[in-house]
Amino acid sequence: MAWTRREVLRLGIGCALGAGALGGMASLATSGRRRAPRMSQPDSGAKWVRRAQYYEKLGPRRVRCVLCPKECEVGPGERGFCGVRENQDGEYYTLVYGRSASVNIDPVEKKPFFHVLPGRPIFSFSTAGCNMECKNCQNWQLSQSRPEQLPAMDLPPARLVEAARKQGCSLIAGTYAEPVVFAEYLLDVAREGNKRGLRSTMVSAGYIKREPMIDLCRELAAVKIDLKSMRDDFYRRNCRGTLKPVLDTIELVKKQGVWLEIVYLVIPTLNDSDREIRDTARWTREHVGSDVPLHFSRFHPQYRLKRLPPTPYETLARCHEIARAEGLQYVYVGNVPEHGGTNTYCPKCGKLLIRRQLYRIAENHLRGGRCEFCGQSIPGLWS
């Protein structure tokens, strides 16, 4: 009755072989027809590989990325946190140069840029990957994917600029996921655009080191930075990042003379306290000036924070009030009916200069970047 050792072995091997053979058949039978043809093939990814501009060698085969404050140390064959940069035999490469995973045309107000050519369309593009991971990411499909997981369009800088021109856009934005991770690509797009009269912008969380940001500022016309909170703790818990580098970037952009707007996404209960809003406004005034636009935008439940409600109107109105009281001249709040928080007013005479209805410019009383009524100069890119 009792089994001998040999029989148990035989049984085990028999089962394993049987299962293996069946499994093999299953994968053979299904692999042929299920493989999605739209994915870019691994070998075709080679044309998007470029030597990265910002890294240091650590010994013979390891590298350290110095593009963003994460400073990933990457061994051979590995990638950095962003998933779009790879160490190939001791050299560091970006895998997304010209590899656009998303292309779109938006009204410039949607970015939001309120002091940049009101009402104009802006040609927007993005690759996969991000150097942070925010719990409320709007673009998680892009930002949390690796390049090879997404279908891509082959848009090297010249072709991208040409496409933007054909669509009638005079503005270009590196946006959606995080332009920091495709800095070389954006840089060349901006250079190419500058040659052909198209201006480039960057919509970013600002989590980048100083050198690459200075390079970008040389080519870009405007930068929008998402300031997610005034607390380092928030950055660590909700974004896998830190606060200090973001503040440094904001100051740097201003110092480099590039047009700057700041967006603060107000998430109910997470970063909406009076104190935090006041700190944000005060910091903005003290470090980059009271004429830098500060947008408070409305949170919508998504990605991993699906169970929070949208930001109440009252909260946004409160933020607006606090920031105005701190002396900021251009404070905007999005999508609050009958609030007027999307309008631009003259800081000198107080008159309404630009009335916006979502993306529609209902009135515009700017003449050559000046208030039509009192001649006050309003900062921004108006022509």
Add this chain to the structure above:
Amino acid sequence: MTTAAASEAAVRFPLRFILALTLMGLTELIAQVVLTRELLATFLGNELSIALVLAVWLVSVAAGSALGSWVAPRIAAPMRAFGWSQMLLACLLPLALFVARWVQPGDLTPGQMLGPGAMLLTSLCVLALVCLVGGFQFVVAARAAGYRGQPGERAGERAVSPVGLVYALEAAGAVLGGIAFHFYLAAHVGPLRTLAGAGVLNIVSACALLRPRLLNKSAIALVPALAAVAGLLVLSVRAEEFEIASLRGSPRWASLTVSLAQNARDRLISLDSLFVSPRWRSLYAKLPEEVRRTISSLRATPLSALRNPRAFAASKYGALIVTEQEQQVSFYQSGVLLFTSGDEYSNEVAAHTALLQHPAPRRVLLIGGGVAGLAGEMVKHPITELDCVELDPRVVELARRWLPEELLQPLSDPRVRLHLGDGRLYVKHAQAPYDVIVLNLPDPTTAAINRFYTREFFEEAYRALAPRGILAFNLTGSSHHFSGTVLLAASTMHNTLGGAFPEQLVVPGDQMFFFAAKEPGVLSGDWRRLADRLERRGIEASFVNEVWLQDALLPFRREMLLEAIRGESEARLNSDLNPVSYYHQTRIWLDQLSSGLARPLQLLSPIEIWWAAIPIGLAVVVVAVTRGRGGRLTGAAVLIAAGAIGGFGLLVELLALLAFQSACGYLYHALGALIAAFMAGLAIGSAVVSRREIGRRHSARIMLAGLGAAGLVCVVLPGLLAAVLQAPSLAPIALSLALLLVGSMVGGLFPVATTLYRGERSASRAGGAVYAADLVGSAGGALAAGVIAIPLLGAAGASYAGALLLGAAFVLGLTLLRE
């Protein structure tokens, strides 16, 4: 029927024992339903999370009964042990609810979604103790049954299985519990009081069982137990008040209690502090990534979120919570945000995009969102009638009480009519034709919501529309990125809609809008035409204006989406009996959580029915290799057979519920009755079979016949389901009968399996093991069928796959004949 079983049992068991056994089933069922609903209020109530909770439940009960079957032979006085276990359960029930409200990351704090790992942990925290005691109780009761209620007298080995009778009475109790809950308790009594009530019954029963001993020492031990329960009862009564009424006035003590509790909970859960010390940190770093992520997801939940719960309400469709923050009122059902008061943007977009598509909308049907403010936007159009359908009367009631006046105003417009009931059913029986039907529902994350996105529903909507009518709905999407699972879901919807309507239009955006028309040429992607209609109808909207329309309908973007949709090769059709969309939604959800489960689930997507044949092959190999020897294998074969039968029961139950909902709509009480029919079948089957004296060899034949019959049922079931969909009026009776039959098969095979497994083991021990196998099989059936097989293979495919798996159990069972 149950009384027949009971009277039969009465010949053998004393009344208090019968009542105690019935109460055991009743308590079990009520605890299961209440605690599951409580957990789902925290989890996103999708199919995977429901199956997860169920699996945790069944597996912990199985563990309890496995433990019981190991301990039981050592218990000298099982009847007293049974009594004490009831006493213990009575204390644990309210406690489990407190744990659910208190320890789980975020009951009032719906912020972050939980991943499967955190769900598993939370479910375990809440359910483990209750389930362990429950499973243990079954084995102890089975052993006590052997004593026939006469303490001190040892039971001889009887041919009639007392375990079968215990099983029958337990099932009968579950039927009673199910009826009581579905028809009364869910809607009228809050969860705390329900559980406390069950606890009191248990204490009474325990006292009855322990009566002969009441006057000796153990009576003294009883006093603190009673005091504890009484304390919990008082607390729970206060807590109910606090939930439903007093929060409105927010008395100081209430808010103080809440903040104290939350503070303590914050501390409990913030495991972070543990990892500050270097010793712990290095240990933490050694944990696998999945475990660390689970821990950090537990800790990162913002517990202070949603500071102001305004009302809790029991509703049969799921726990409702109303919260208020800076004058914005939000409504949650089963943890899902239903709607919020300050959402003009979504309301405007949903209402105007749909009505602008029709050249002259007169009669409009709106399913969902009517009380949330959508009706107010719609009546800005020159319509003559607006029918709003809402499922849950409790939501309407709460909305009327808590929403600001200006949002409620449109509901008193003479053109607006509010209908309470299932939207699908309403569309099916709609009398006069509608110009526009607008669905404003969540994404199809569950089988119940998926019914509004199937080919059958689209065909019903087609019939309910006037000749130039249109159907409109929206899904979560993107305005600029078209790939991955979200695209797959959109593509499936596009194909499905295309099967019922000749023309459709998809507008990309964070909410993707789908429009379908009965006649070509009605829909328009030209923003100028729509802007013109907006102006001619004199609609004043804060957000939807000509620039918004121009941006939303940008041809560049629409073409990119269409191209991506056409290139999606994996897309299938979503139908009632082939509900693939909720599988897509489960995958999106897992993608969002970057859960380790996302990849395996994706790998399963090419699943084919014949995969289920693999176990048959393995079984044949096993049987062939062990030919000529009996013994060892038979025990395993019996347990596998019992598990297969358990899984079979759950598969049929799920399929019957699915078919019923498509045929007759979401009728809460009817669904409860269907489940009761299944449980009644269990009771009858096991009662009838337990009374027969069946020899071992004969039992083996019965088991094989049962497995064969179950396989046969799986083969003919798809035909039955299709027939039910053809003749909906027959559905209630046909499906109840089918479930009764299947239930009695499952119930009847239970005592047979115990007899087979018993051999040299004691009856209660065998009963415990078979019970555990039955539960594990059911849990596996729920997970495999609900999450994978039904959506990917369809109802028919899942059923055939079930037949194949039963075939494997059958082949293994052949070894039973060897003895």
